[in-house]
Amino acid sequence: MRLIRILPILLMMLQTAACSKASTEVIVNPDDTTWQLEFSPNSLTFTAKGEDKTITVKSNKKWNVTANQDWSSLSKQEGFTGESLLKITVTSNTTGQNRSGTLSFTDGTTVKSLTFTQEFTTPENYVPAGYTLVWQDEFAEAPTSDGKFALPNASKWSYETGDSGWGNNEIQNYVPGYLHTDTCAILQNGILKIIAKKAGNSVLSIRMNSKESWTYGYFEARLKLPQGKGTWPAFWMLPENFTAWPDDGEIDILEEVGYRPNWVASSIHCKAYYHSIGTQKTAEKYVDTAESDFHIYAVEWTEEYIKGFVDGFCYFTFLNDKTNNKDTWPFNVPFYLKLNLAWGGNWGGAQGVDETKLPATYEIDYVRVYKIK
Numbered sequence: 001m002r003l004i005r006i007l008p009i010l011l012m013m014l015q016t017a018a019c020s021k022a023s024t025e026v027i028v029n030p031d032d033t034t035w036q037l038e039f040s041p042n043s044l045t046f047t048a049k050g051e052d053k054t055i056t057v058k059s060n061k062k063w064n065v066t067a068n069q070d071w072s073s074l075s076k077q078e079g080f081t082g083e084s085l086l087k088i089t090v091t092s093n094t095t096g097q098n099r100s101g102t103l104s105f106t107d108g109t110t111v112k113s114l115t116f117t118q119e120f121t122t123p124e125n126y127v128p129a130g131y132t133l134v135w136q137d138e139f140a141e142a143p144t145s146d147g148k149f150a151l152p153n154a155s156k157w158s159y160e161t162g163d164s165g166w167g168n169n170e171i172q173n174y175v176p177g178y179l180h181t182d183t184c185a186i187l188q189n190g191i192l193k194i195i196a197k198k199a200g201n202s203v204l205s206i207r208m209n210s211k212e213s214w215t216y217g218y219f220e221a222r223l224k225l226p227q228g229k230g231t232w233p234a235f236w237m238l239p240e241n242f243t244a245w246p247d248d249g250e251i252d253i254l255e256e257v258g259y260r261p262n263w264v265a266s267s268i269h270c271k272a273y274y275h276s277i278g279t280q281k282t283a284e285k286y287v288d289t290a291e292s293d294f295h296i297y298a299v300e301w302t303e304e305y306i307k308g309f310v311d312g313f314c315y316f317t318f319l320n321d322k323t324n325n326k327d328t329w330p331f332n333v334p335f336y337l338k339l340n341l342a343w344g345g346n347w348g349g350a351q352g353v354d355e356t357k358l359p360a361t362y363e364i365d366y367v368r369v370y371k372i373k
Contacts, residue, residue, distance in 0.1 A: 235338070253299045266297075
């Protein structure tokens with residue numbers, strides 16, 4: 001009799017427990033749209049020289065993240081429920097002012113942001129004593145009124161175009177830099193970007209020349225080199241009244257090929273000294289961050305010598321033999337500056353090309369010319 005009376009009570013207790021469990025499941029419904037996102041630390045300041053910092057991201061949902069500045073990069077673009085580590089890398093800041101960027105996190109419907117800042121330092125000055133600035137391009141033009149990227153200053157630069165191989169069996173097709181469509185030369189955040197990119201069966205790129213020429217001086221540019229087997233960036237000079245190569249001379253301030261990353265070269269070419277006959281005059285230097293950071297490449301060209309520099313370090317010297325022979329020293333006439341990004345060719349493609357690395361971007365912060373007055 002007592003057992004019969006207890007059974008209904010036990011049944012009620014089980015039903016109550018079941019209802020309680022069902023109620024708990026509703027509370028933790030995985031379709032709940034509330035997004036809880038936390039950062040540790042929740043503020044970031046980077047030093048001017050550039051560095052990595054890691055934050056802990058705690059979230060109750062899957063997320064994606066992007067950075068809005070091209071001088072910063074992320075170790076991943078997504079994370080999942082729980083805690084994740086996210087590394088932020090920034091390059092050196094020599095803009096002359098503090099700068100900031102934003103990380104934008106989204107769960108697909110909502111965006112939350114984390115702002116980071118970077119201090120600045122003034123770029124090193126490697127200009128030899130006695131020289132005065134006579135020409136420069138800082139690539140600081142503003143975007144056009146229609147919101148498109150700014151283009152290089154047409155009063156300072158002209159362009160060579162075509163896909164003839166350029167004497168080196170190069171693959172790219174050089175296009176004009178003054179078009180808004182398919183142009184491969186744009187200005188962004190004070191940087192000239194020369195971009196080699198696929199377009200159908202072609203690889204488009206840029207070869208641009210200064211409209212002014214100079215005899216002797218100190219010539220420098222602050223550059224970040226592209227990555228990828230097949231790239232061949234250059235900063236160099238040819239004579240204003242060019243008729244024949246190598247007789248009229250060539251000065252290579254900077255060259256690098258992507259299959260030998262971070263090995264930079266400075267050279268001269270003339271009738272007596274060039275690579276095809278094995279008498280080239282050149283030198284190389286390993287710069288471990290040439291493809292990830294900006295460095296200053298320069299030549300000092302005088303009546304006595306041509307010297308190549310990277311970040312103020314002289315690693316190439318070619319002396320005037322004083323024989324008054326154009327075959328060995330054609331470097332006594334005006335030369336103009338050239339910037340280009342080749343793809344493939346006898347040197348750039350010596351170990352093949354990797355089209356998965358396209359688009360490849362060659363970045364130029366500034367170009368400056370100094371003369372002794």
